[in-house]
Amino acid sequence: MAEKINKKKTDETVRKKQIEEIIRSGSASNEEEAAAVLKKQNRRRFWKKIWNDKGFYLMFIPVAVLVILLYYWPMLGIRFAFMDYKPVGAPKWVGLANFQKMFSTGAFWTSFGNTLFLSILKLLLTTFTSVIVSVFLNEMRLLWAKKTLQTLIYLPHFMSWAVVAAIFSLMLSPSSTGMINGILKDLNIIDPNGSGIYFLANKAWWRPIFFLINIWKETGWGTVIFLATLSGINPELYEAAQIDGATRMQSILHVTVPALAQTIIIVLILNLAKVMNMFESVFVLYNSAVYDVSDVISTYIYRQTFTIALPNYGYTTAVGLFKSLVGGGLVILCNWASKKIRGRGIL
Amino acid sequence: MKKKLVSVLLATGMVFSLVACNSGTPATSEVASNGAPVGSETAVVEAGEYDLTSISMVVDGTLTATVDNGQDAFKSQWEEAIKEKFGKDITLNISQLDHSGYTDAVGRLFAGGDYPDVMIMPASMFAQYANTGLLWDMTAAYDNAEFQSRIEKPEINENLKRNGKLYGFSPAYGNGCVTYVKQAWLDAVGLKASDIKTYDDYYNMLLKFTNEDPDGNGKKDTYGTDAAGFLKTDEAPYINYLPEFWQDAYPAIYQNESGEWVDGFQEDATKKALERLQTAYKDGVIDPAALTDSTKTAREKFFSNDQAGSSGAFAYWAGTWYQTLTDNLVKNEVDSELVMLEPISEVGAYINREAPVWVIIDDGDGDNSREQAIFDTFIDTMLDGGRIQVLWTYGAEDVHWSTKAESFVLNKGKTDDSGKSLEKAYEYAEGEFHLKQSPNDENTLWKKNAMDPALVIAPLVGEYADFTSTSELAAQGNIFFVSHCKDAHPSPVSDTLTNEAGTINDAKNAVISKVVVEGGDIDAAIEEYKNTVGSIIDQALQELNSAE
Structure with missing residues (x-):
């Protein structure tokens, strides 16, 4: 704020000097006339600047056209949120009816709550595990072992969610071929003659399993940015800690972790803006038995749009618009938080 | 601050101007009153007569002659047979969608404004589309169809009529x-x-x-x-x-x-x-x-x-x-x-079950000549009792079936656990109708194409009358089913059911999961179902009962 006030003051001082200069040169007799002349001069300067940089502006035209066509033109679809729009028949204007239906539908609120809960907790958990793994990788002395381990933990990130879901569905199957249930039965942890735990269709189990799968898939990839930060820590800090008699664990706690704090916050802030975009990971793992704890806005929109013969695209556009507005709000919030914490925004 | 205020105002203005662009029609294409596109890219309307040059067809797994299972041969033989019958080239463009996700895929297709000329619809989908105006009323075309004299089970299509109008045609009964x-x-x-x-x-x-x-x-x-x-x-x-x-x-x-x-x-x-x-x-x-x-x-x-x-x-x-x-x-x-x-x-x-039906998309231009031409070319010929019906029933000649002398063995060299040979040899004389090995699996005998010979409502006639499936089990299965079935x-x-199908299905699935998987109380689960969708169901029932 103070910076802005200072800039404003400087601008005013420069303006006053320019006006005095104009009066001195005889181009104007009083301050009012001088201000008009200055305005004229500024306008001429502005167009001259544009003319001088005309090459750059010409180059920018295709970009501007593409941005309008690809980013803003599709936004015309927003109007369908205010219409009854089915695959058959012309769309009919219904005002806010789709929003009224949305806000009075329990399934919508369930999916909204689930989106925030699953996304935010997933973000916190994967960030936390990435930090832990990064710290331990950083402590590894054997370079080949470190690189091998890094490669191994990166690999799940490159598997598609469909493949991941197929693998875990087989492993977690409650039928006699399910590996996890087989182990639990062999160890007598669950009744060997029972039907096993239906992990992916059990409300108590679905969320923990979902988080575990996400941690398994994304932790490795999440370590990339933290390892980059760790490689930038000044070795003298560790040497100083060693001289002061710090143990290895104390070095981690008092040198490594504080060095990572800023990066952790940045990663959290940047990802917080994307929390409304959860779809694929839930879509491939959920089912009707666990809608209460798993259905997110995107999967709710998908079911309302594509699993019925004659969907109302207007309604699902309204839900999508609401999702985008909340997402936009989160981006602004993150921008504000970023400015507060690191002095510059993300926008 | 001023800049921020201006940008917020601009953004708000933009949203409202977009919302205000309420022309009442999709922005991308010209549409008729029913939402379907007017005209076709490859055809030209002439006064009272339509010069059909291509037919776009959307189908699910009902067409067993899939891309990797001889579809090209089926398509080219269909086009040949049509040329022979009508004396002109008509291209059949087949778009085969995933069978298990058909409703989903059709929804996406329509959302993109891609309406085919003809398509297959399962009964539940047909029920929702029947009264929308998207489907062409084929009552008159059906009544005057060439196949009428050969139909043995007229009740199948009579039962499909809504308020006396036929919007979908089934060449076979439903099966179950x-x-x-x-x-x-x-x-x-x-x-x-x-x-x-x-x-x-x-x-x-x-x-x-x-x-x-x-x-x-x-x-x-x-x-x-x-x-x-x-x-x-x-x-x-x-x-x-x-x-x-x-x-x-x-x-x-x-x-x-x-x-x-x-x-x-x-x-x-x-x-x-x-x-x-x-x-x-x-x-x-x-x-x-x-x-x-x-x-x-x-x-x-x-x-x-x-x-x-x-x-x-x-x-x-x-x-x-x-x-x-x-x-x-x-x-x-x-x-x-x-x-x-x-x-x-x-x-x-x-x-x-209620039979899946073939429907023709009405372009809504008030001129029936295009739709009539599609009916004559596509639907009427489907039950011509001859070459085209054989194509829909058994597939392409010399690809899926043949009358040429040949012999082949299925499961060559295979035995079961007890060492018993699983080989099955087939030998046919010249002129004998028989099904061949599936194009994509030499150990499987081809069975049928889109129409089941045992379920079809009009028989093959003339030189094709003796074309019968050699699959003994399939025939046994059909006879068994027909003698032990009742109609669904x-x-x-109902408009309400159409609008709320997703919500109702979610509520039913919730009850099933709660009761069967979680072992929950049945009465409580049904009560929850009533609380969630009871008013929607009541409204739908009111619509249905007042319409009767």
């Missing part, structure tokens, strides 16, 4: 599911299929399949039965994959004997069915993964080479699938015989 049981497993547990007459008998069989190691691997890892979900909420008649458990219940809106539309999901029969399913799930006689299994998964588990996790009884489509399931069991060296279970006394009869309830047509 029967319960298949592995003979080897029956032998292993000392039972005979003919002794399974009541629910208790059936349940006892399932218990034995679950507990008495019918596959003989020394482990208790088998199940009585399996299905893709306990209730197929998106596929009428919903209950045919577990008929013995649902019995007389019909957990959907249907018209009862007194002609009143009621919600079967709230009836006592459904509660009793849920109780049976709950007990069966608790006893472990239904594969516990049934809730999340897809149809394909359930089917493949049934005939998988590794029978651990498999089941002994499986309700699936009658007719051709009898042959296919048996072929797969043989191919995977599991069993050589499947038996069809007669409906238990509580079931009475298996359900003959017709699907209701």
Whole structure:
């Protein structure tokens, strides 16, 4: 704020000097006339600047056209949120009816709550595990072992969610071929003659399993940015800690972790803006038995749009618009938080 | 601050200007009153007559001549036959969508403004589209069709009429599911299929399949039965994959004997069915993964080479699938015989579903010449009793079937566990009609194309009259089904049901999961269903009953 006030003051001082200069040169007799002349001069300067940089502006035209066509033109679809729009028949204007239906539908609120809960907790958990793994990788002395381990933990990130879901569905199957249930039965942890735990269709189990799968898939990839930060820590800090008699664990706690704090916050802030975009990971793992704890806005929109013969695209556009507005709000919030914490925004 | 205020104002202005662009029509293409595109890219309207040059067709897995299974040959032979009949070139553009996700794929297609000329619609989808104006009223075309004199089952299409108008045509009756049981497993547990007459008998069989190691691997890892979900909420008649458990219940809106539309999901029969399913799930006689299994998964588990996790009884489509399931069991060296279970006394009869229909998309321009031309070329010829009907029934000549002398062997060199040869040799003389090996699998005999010869409503005639499927099991299966079936309830047509189908299906699935998987209280679950969608159901029932 103070910076802005200072800039404003400087601008005013420069303006006053320019006006005095104009009066001195005889181009104007009083301050009012001088201000008009200055305005004229500024306008001429502005167009001259544009003319001088005309090459750059010409180059920018295709970009501007593409941005309008690809980013803003599709936004015309927003109007369908205010219409009854089915695959058959012309769309009919219904005002806010789709929003009224949305806000009075329990399934919508369930999916909204689930989106925030699953996304935010997933973000916190994967960030936390990435930090832990990064710290331990950083402590590894054997370079080949470190690189091998890094490669191994990166690999799940490159598997598609469909493949991941197929693998875990087989492993977690409650039928006699399910590996996890087989182990639990062999160890007598669950009744060997029972039907096993239906992990992916059990409300108590679905969320923990979902988080575990996400941690398994994304932790490795999440370590990339933290390892980059760790490689930038000044070795003298560790040497100083060693001289002061710090143990290895104390070095981690008092040198490594504080060095990572800023990066952790940045990663959290940047990802917080994307929390409304959860779809694929839930879509491939959920089912009707666990809608209460798993259905997110995107999967709710998908079911309302594509699993019925004659969907109302207007309604699902309204839900999508609401999702985008909340997402936009989160981006602004993150921008504000970023400015507060690191002095510059993300926008 | 000023800049921020201006940008916020600009953004708000932009949103409102976009919202205000309420022209009432999609922005991308010219549409008729029904939402379908006017005209076709490849055809020209002439006064009173339409010069048809191509037909775009959307189909699900009903067309078994898929891209990797001889579709090109089918398409080119169809175009040849049409040229021979009408004396002009008409291209058939086939777009085959994923069978299990057909509703979803059609929704995406329509959302993109891609309307085909003709397409197949399952009964539940047809019920929702029938009154929308998108489908062409083919009543007059049907009444004057060339095939009328050959139709043997006119009631199939008469029953499809809504308020006397026909919007979809079915060349065959619906078919349904029967319960298949592995003979080897029956032998292993000392039972005979003919002794399974009541629910208790059936349940006892399932218990034995679950507990008495019918596959003989020394482990208790088998199940009585399996299905893709306990209730197929998106596929009428919903209950045919577990008929013995649902019995007389019909957990959907249907018209009862007194002609009143009621919600079967709230009836006592459904509660009793849920109780049976709950007990069966608790006893472990239904594969516990049934809730999340897809149809394909359930089917493949049934005939998988590794029978651990498999089941002994499986309700699936009658007719051709009898042959296919048996072929797969043989191919995977599991069993050589499947038996069809007669409906238990509580079931009475298996359900003959409403037939899928072919529909023509009305371009809404008020001129019927284009639609009539499509009907004449595509639908009328489908039952021409000759070459084109053979194409739809058996596929392409010399690709899927032939009359040339030839011999071939299926499962060459294969034996079952006991060392018995699984080879099957076929030899045909010149001029003898026969089905060939499937183009994409030399160990499988081709069975049929889009129309089942046993279910079709008009026979082949003339030189093609003797063309009959050589698949003995498929024929047996059809005869068995026809003698043990009853017609499904017709699907209701209601605006409320169309708008709220997704919400209602979610509510039903929630009840099924709560009761069957979680073992919850049935009355409480049904009460929750009423609280969630009761008002929607009441509104739909009111619409349906007041329309009668």
